Amino acid sequence: MLPGERPPPRPEPRLTGRVVLPGDPGYDDAREVHNARISRNPGAIVFCQDAGDAANAVRWAAARGVEIRARSGRHCYEGFSVVDAGLVIDVSDLRGVRVDRERGVAVVGAGADLLTVYDALGQVGVTIPGGTCPTVGIAGLTLGGGFGLLSRALGLTCDSLLAVEMVTADGDVIRADEGEHQDLLWACRGGGGGNFGVVTSFTFETHPVSEVSIFRIAWPWAELPGVMEAWQAFAPCADDRLTCLLQLRARSSGEIACIGQLLGAGQELYRLLQPLLAARAAPSSVSIDTVPYLGAVGQMGGLGRDPDRWTVHAHQAQERYKNSSAYAYERFGGDAIATLSAALSGAPSSRCLVQLDAYGGAVGRIAPDATAFPHRRALWSLQYQAYWTAPAEEAENVAWVERLRRAMLPHVRGAYVNYMDAEIEDWPEAYYGANLARLAAIKARYDPRDLFHFPRSIPRPPPAAASAPPAARAAE
Numbered sequence: 001m002l003p004g005e006r007p008p009p010r011p012e013p014r015l016t017g018r019v020v021l022p023g024d025p026g027y028d029d030a031r032e033v034h035n036a037r038i039s040r041n042p043g044a045i046v047f048c049q050d051a052g053d054a055a056n057a058v059r060w061a062a063a064r065g066v067e068i069r070a071r072s073g074r075h076c077y078e079g080f081s082v083v084d085a086g087l088v089i090d091v092s093d094l095r096g097v098r099v100d101r102e103r104g105v106a107v108v109g110a111g112a113d114l115l116t117v118y119d120a121l122g123q124v125g126v127t128i129p130g131g132t133c134p135t136v137g138i139a140g141l142t143l144g145g146g147f148g149l150l151s152r153a154l155g156l157t158c159d160s161l162l163a164v165e166m167v168t169a170d171g172d173v174i175r176a177d178e179g180e181h182q183d184l185l186w187a188c189r190g191g192g193g194g195n196f197g198v199v200t201s202f203t204f205e206t207h208p209v210s211e212v213s214i215f216r217i218a219w220p221w222a223e224l225p226g227v228m229e230a231w232q233a234f235a236p237c238a239d240d241r242l243t244c245l246l247q248l249r250a251r252s253s254g255e256i257a258c259i260g261q262l263l264g265a266g267q268e269l270y271r272l273l274q275p276l277l278a279a280r281a282a283p284s285s286v287s288i289d290t291v292p293y294l295g296a297v298g299q300m301g302g303l304g305r306d307p308d309r310w311t312v313h314a315h316q317a318q319e320r321y322k323n324s325s326a327y328a329y330e331r332f333g334g335d336a337i338a339t340l341s342a343a344l345s346g347a348p349s350s351r352c353l354v355q356l357d358a359y360g361g362a363v364g365r366i367a368p369d370a371t372a373f374p375h376r377r378a379l380w381s382l383q384y385q386a387y388w389t390a391p392a393e394e395a396e397n398v399a400w401v402e403r404l405r406r407a408m409l410p411h412v413r414g415a416y417v418n419y420m421d422a423e424i425e426d427w428p429e430a431y432y433g434a435n436l437a438r439l440a441a442i443k444a445r446y447d448p449r450d451l452f453h454f455p456r457s458i459p460r461p462p463p464a465a466a467s468a469p470p471a472a473r474a475a476e
């Protein structure tokens, strides 16, 4: 440029990719989320075809002051991946999975659902420890932690995360890994979706897997106290290859059940389960099966031939629900068990339940500040769940979950960011614990204008705190 010459005008940012606007064919499908309790009307939805589309969308929204939300599998319990009048940056068309068997890594498009990921990896005999529901998006799951039936053996999904490609608040496409932007990678390992930028791809370490053994043990509902006693002594300290969860169903359903998976053979599983099988409470049914890994994924995800027996998540497409969560750091005494029993006795429907996911094993071997996911020392998570179909049933079901959550507070701590619940008042501490200050500093560095804002996004620290080095803050 010659002296005195004006720089050429910067091109106006514009939306690229597949753009769906109100009134367009397909707009209603495009704005829908998994939880039918939530209905929002974005001003535009961009289905990105590459990282450049996401970058253009971020710049376009920033230039206009339009609210943005990143979206992958649409499974946020509170629907925070859609926003009225704002721009949804949807990555669900980025669903390619490339596996490098030699290096033991896979690059996964941020819009892939879990079944796509498991299928592609399973074809070459590897996997990552993801969640149980086949339609959950890899992005939300990984960014918030990611628990599933391989977690006690292989860790949370975020523990296998090696790198992310992300579009930042400036519209730049960057890679965060152990060499560059390490703090951002740390934040992406459990710091929650939607906070720092739009992830367009994830690089994971993969793990060999062939056959697994799965089981389901059911008991009559009246055995709840005895089963709870036996389960809590067993599940968080069982053999690391064994992950299981306990479904305490509403009394009107008649039964409670423990479901799980061993990276190992059926006979060994039967032996390992003896503390549960020989407990004072006598099971009403016991099923054990050794199956190819992809078969187990299908069974547990409700896609198998026997969904009534195996399915972990009862969610169907387009149904209404309210879920909340908490963590047990100590075994429950009689009071906590009585509180659960009383709530399940008075539940509004037989579909209400409390699900306990056993931690320990590989989840607990990682330090609480080594990744953004803080609840490494928890014994198990609790998920308070209510499902219904008619809108008129909403108030009663939501109130049941909230009453139960509050009644359990003396016995639990914290909550899981991936089981988002807008009722939790102390959510920053509940989701992030002692990692909150470091997350807030990373937020201030990568998103100083808080472009990636939503009702439960990581708050920015006051400016003075943001300028201290992150390591010092983490140690505070």
Ligand SMILES: Cc1cc2nc3c(=O)[nH]c(=O)nc-3n(C[C@H](O)[C@H](O)[C@H](O)COP(=O)(O)OP(=O)(O)OC[C@H]3O[C@@H](n4cnc5c(N)ncnc54)[C@H](O)[C@@H]3O)c2cc1C
Pocket: 034, 069, 070, 071, 072, 073, 074, 075, 076, 077, 079, 080, 081, 091, 110, 130, 131, 132, 133, 135, 136, 137, 138, 139, 140, 141, 143, 144, 145, 146, 147, 148, 192, 193, 194, 195, 197, 198, 199, 200, 313, 315, 418, 419
């Ligand atoms: C039926 C069902 C089953 C589930 N099972 C499990 C389970 O087994 N284990 C478990 O740990 N959790 C489970 N969950 C919880 C699930 O992990 C979270 O709801 C998760 O956030 C969903 O991610 P998503 O991409 O599908 O949802 P979305 O609604 O698309 O996104 C969730 C959050 O992530 C953000 N986000 C999405 N994409 C991106 C992106 N590309 N870049 C940055 N941020 C992004 C969104 O803005 C939003 O804040 C389940 C949820 C449901 C509804």
